[in-house]
Amino acid sequence: MDAGQVLSLIEILAWPFTVLVIASALRPAVLKVIARVNAVEAGGVRAEFGAILLETRQTTEENGFLSQSRAYDSKGGQLQRLAELSPNGAVVDAWREVELAAISAALHAGLSVRGGKGRVSGNASVKEMQTKGLLSQSTYELYVRLKELRNKAAHSSEVIAAADAKEYALAALDLASKFREHPGGKD
Template identity: 30%
Template sequence: MDWVTFLSRSIDALAWPITVVIVALVFRRPILELLPLLRHVRFRDMELQFGKELASARKETEELEFQRGVTFDPVPRFQKAVELATAHPPAAIMEAWKIVEDELRQLAVRTGQEIDPRDPSTVFTSMRREGRIGPGAGSLFNRLRRLRNEAAHSINIDIGEGQALEYVDLAETMAAFISNLGKKRSARPKDKS
């Protein structure tokens, strides 16, 4: 092979990769602005939708009936999850979900329900079936559980600190909701108008 043929084949082989790199460099800012809008990313058999799921969970939290002017006792045990979010975001998600499960165990005790020690979410599911929990709370609970499972079992997922903190916040809202289930509420004062 002479040098002209070698040069020609090298240019032929490198033309597309070089073009892609140049386009990526020229349009890097618009590309970076579009990345958060991705609905999902496929990598082999895994489909990642973590960011989209978080956004949907946030929207469900805002729409829930228990968010409309009702205050709940906070669940103060989330500080460890917040601290973990910086160093290891998936661990923060696991810690936050563990607190939600602890609240489910306490709910089972308060309401006298049997509980599967391996899956305390059965308490929530049975209350949902009985109509004691609305569809919004049920949807948020299921979404948080799916996100936790994705964080726990997906090795190719990249969860950032912001996403972990948002998950912790949503889990804290869910834990407060669960914490207040089965508790007696005082009657609201009647309007004297």
């Protein structure tokens, strides 16, 4: 190989080599970004759990919902530990706390808690409280968003990050607490 061929080879390999050097330097940051992405689908049809959770966090912070102290109570601690082992399971378990609190609040207000098939239902309880004007719009919207996220955790193949499950659990416990603090009354 003569000097001209070596020079041509260097010119050809310079750009890919530069990209590899930059990529290896940015590897930790890229891995963090990749870890936060929970699902990707062509056409943007499916929203990611983490993206919806981010929107929910912003809404709840604007309305003064979230209280980080929940992480340290008994149920909060259990959910935080469960999120490490089974993030999807922690989301479903946290949602159950919301349902139970909603049913309790509706019963306390003397409202129906039975859904269309005659079964006791958290959804029916919340709809009844909403219809009677016993829930603020922000509480109702938080309930709907958390329900959507729970459905993603329970009914899709999407794997939820432990950090997202922990955050979801805190938001769910705060909403359940809100139902318990104002049973049957406007919040």
